[in-house]
Amino acid sequence: FSSDSQSAKSQRVYTINPRRPNDYDALLKELIALDLTPKIIVHLWSLTPQGHTVSGLENVDQAQEKGFYSLLFLAQALERQNMTDRLQIAAISNNLQSVTGEEMLSPEKATLLGPIKTIPLEYPNISCSSIDVILPQAESWQEDKLAEQLLTELTAEFSEQIIAYRGKHRWGQTFEPVRIETKAEDAPRLHEGGVYLITGGLGGIGLVIADHLARTVKAKLILSGRSEFPRQDQWEQWLASHEQHDQVSEKIRQVKALEALGAEVLVVSADVSNLEQMQALVNQARERFGKIHGVIHAAGVAIPGEIRFRTPEIVESVLATKLKGVSVLETIFRDTHLDFLALFSSLSSISGGFAVDYVAANAFLDAYAHYRATNNNNDSLTIAINWDNWQQVGMALQSEVPEELKPFHEENQKSSISPKEGTESFNRILRYQLPQVIVSGRDLQAAIRQHRSAQRMEARVRVSPSQQFYPRPNLSNSYVIPRNQVEQTLADIWQQLLGIEKVGIHDNFFELGGDSLLAVQFRNNLQETFNKDFLTTDLFQYPTISDLAEYISREQVEQPTFQLARSRAKRQQDAMEEEIKLSEQRRKKRG
Ligand SMILES: NC(=O)c1ccc[n+]([C@@H]2O[C@H](COP(=O)([O-])OP(=O)(O)OC[C@H]3O[C@@H](n4cnc5c(N)ncnc54)[C@H](OP(=O)(O)O)[C@@H]3O)[C@@H](O)[C@H]2O)c1
Numbered sequence: 001f002s003s004d005s006q007s008a009k010s011q012r013v014y015t016i017n018p019r020r021p022n023d024y025d026a027l028l029k030e031l032i033a034l035d036l037t038p039k040i041i042v043h044l045w046s047l048t049p050q051g052h053t054v055s056g057l058e059n060v061d062q063a064q065e066k067g068f069y070s071l072l073f074l075a076q077a078l079e080r081q082n083m084t085d086r087l088q089i090a091a092i093s094n095n096l097q098s099v100t101g102e103e104m105l106s107p108e109k110a111t112l113l114g115p116i117k118t119i120p121l122e123y124p125n126i127s128c129s130s131i132d133v134i135l136p137q138a139e140s141w142q143e144d145k146l147a148e149q150l151l152t153e154l155t156a157e158f159s160e161q162i163i164a165y166r167g168k169h170r171w172g173q174t175f176e177p178v179r180i181e182t183k184a185e186d187a188p189r190l191h192e193g194g195v196y197l198i199t200g201g202l203g204g205i206g207l208v209i210a211d212h213l214a215r216t217v218k219a220k221l222i223l224s225g226r227s228e229f230p231r232q233d234q235w236e237q238w239l240a241s242h243e244q245h246d247q248v249s250e251k252i253r254q255v256k257a258l259e260a261l262g263a264e265v266l267v268v269s270a271d272v273s274n275l276e277q278m279q280a281l282v283n284q285a286r287e288r289f290g291k292i293h294g295v296i297h298a299a300g301v302a303i304p305g306e307i308r309f310r311t312p313e314i315v316e317s318v319l320a321t322k323l324k325g326v327s328v329l330e331t332i333f334r335d336t337h338l339d340f341l342a343l344f345s346s347l348s349s350i351s352g353g354f355a356v357d358y359v360a361a362n363a364f365l366d367a368y369a370h371y372r373a374t375n376n377n378n379d380s381l382t383i384a385i386n387w388d389n390w391q392q393v394g395m396a397l398q399s400e401v402p403e404e405l406k407p408f409h410e411e412n413q414k415s416s417i418s419p420k421e422g423t424e425s426f427n428r429i430l431r432y433q434l435p436q437v438i439v440s441g442r443d444l445q446a447a448i449r450q451h452r453s454a455q456r457m458e459a460r461v462r463v464s465p466s467q468q469f470y471p472r473p474n475l476s477n478s479y480v481i482p483r484n485q486v487e488q489t490l491a492d493i494w495q496q497l498l499g500i501e502k503v504g505i506h507d508n509f510f511e512l513g514g515d516s517l518l519a520v521q522f523r524n525n526l527q528e529t530f531n532k533d534f535l536t537t538d539l540f541q542y543p544t545i546s547d548l549a550e551y552i553s554r555e556q557v558e559q560p561t562f563q564l565a566r567s568r569a570k571r572q573q574d575a576m577e578e579e580i581k582l583s584e585q586r587r588k589k590r591g
Helices: 023-034 048-082 107-122 141-155 204-217 232-241 246-258 273-291 313-332 356-375 401-415 417-427 446-460 483-499 516-530 534-543 547-557 561-589
Strands: 007-009 014-015 040-046 087-094 126-133 163-164 169-172 195-199 220-225 265-268 294-297 340-346 382-387 435-439
Touching: 007 141, 007 516, 023 048, 040 048, 040 107, 048 087, 048 107, 048 313, 048 356, 087 107, 087 141, 107 126, 107 313, 107 356, 107 446, 126 141, 126 294, 141 163, 169 401, 195 204, 195 273, 204 220, 204 246, 204 417, 232 246, 246 265, 265 273, 273 313, 294 313, 313 340, 313 356, 356 382, 356 435, 382 417, 417 435, 446 483, 446 516, 483 516, 483 547, 516 534
Parallel strands: 040 087, 087 126, 126 163, 195 220, 195 294, 220 265, 294 340, 340 382, 382 435
Antiparallel strands: 007 014, 163 169
């Protein structure tokens, strides 16, 4: 239960303040002392009475306390209390996922997906799921049914991370590639001489999009960022008095290049999360250019780092630009018809990599675009574009990479989105009325896998984990180092799971101390990492990293998408049957 008061208890009912990290420690300490260490934690604070879920963005801050922050503080307390045993966290929410298209969505709850996706990457002993429901009428048969569904969900070891229950059906989230064709005519949403506001317009991607709009439609551009930028009449003097590689000088030259292409450009310093500053910016823009036709919300802040080091100040600086920024844009453009509002989100909101708050901020953008699509009945488009990493420009290049991970990052840069591919995708996407599109220049599952293993590796490289690692035991075979990324990822997971310093590719899982329980956890981990279905029995069939990696790579190459989808469905069904059998056996055992 949540309350502002000090934690209190009565007959195993505890009251804690979701805003106070120490309360989570106190609760866990007490449970450990009573030998009641939880194996499953069910988080219900994002389940709100029906009437409270329609509020859209008004409850953004309050939702963070009981959603994002409570899960963050819980994960931090679990670490502080040395809870390294296997644990399952299930966050149950309502009105978060768009499944039927008829839900009253509450996008402010979507930030809980940050911790849900990131915690298992940083703490391999914890598995997390988000279970979204629609609350039925109290005391109806549907309520009983939902309770039954949730109980099954929590006791049977299902593998999906993102789940929704709608009526009698259980939905899991998967992604399939589609081709968005080029059409002969120009993007109907971009006008010759159209007026476009780009928040974060002087950032890496913002300037690439600005260049594209200058070239294709000679746009009138409003580029905004928080940093001070010299007035136009001071540019020449600035250039003359600063070095060639001065960052502001480079941006001045880029803005001048946009003008040379025929664009008109207004650069304004304004924080997108500040309503007054943004209102002043929009007034100034309207005065100069007239009606604004489209908005690209490309402002973003990304601060690398693990959950254990996240403070509310860091989190707030990441969330504000996307959460408050969208609130501000919504307020300002409430009565204006925009041809489009493009929200620049990231693949991280799907994969869970980079940092917990960055994932959360982008998950919010995704959910907001779905919320708009549900509530919008005109042809105005709100779209979240989940970009994979970009090449040559932007924040993916700016973040500091630990020395050990540099070769891995350089390899990944090669398959990142080039500016040309990015603008071409942007152009195509604008022709459609879709709420969310993921853009990646490579196989999506490979991209997700890479994001996740990067996060796992960084979590291990940046800090020495509290988990103790033991030397590799003496085995009949000698140690052979992983030869490729799939093998490295598998070795990484085994090392964490088994607590062994280094695992060779011919080492047998069971000889290393793996058992059937660990096999179930490994299977879950594999599914999250490779976004693909595995059975626990696969591990018996392919008990070494080398065998398993070969099996994974073979399947990916051999099976075209629709076959994969079909075999996935079949395997899911088999796995579910297996899980149901197992849970029935467990139930019988418990009597
Ligand atoms: N680069 C990638 O590989 C990649 C991949 C996936 C998604 N994305 C997303 O794409 C967007 C653009 O990324 P980028 O790579 O171009 O990043 P970037 O180069 O760091 O540019 C982001 C810009 O946003 C501005 N900004 C940050 N907070 C702001 C605020 N509150 N108000 C106004 N401006 C603000 C920053 O300028 P000031 O500091 O001056 O405010 C900065 O110029 C981001 O939303 C990012 O999440 C990028």
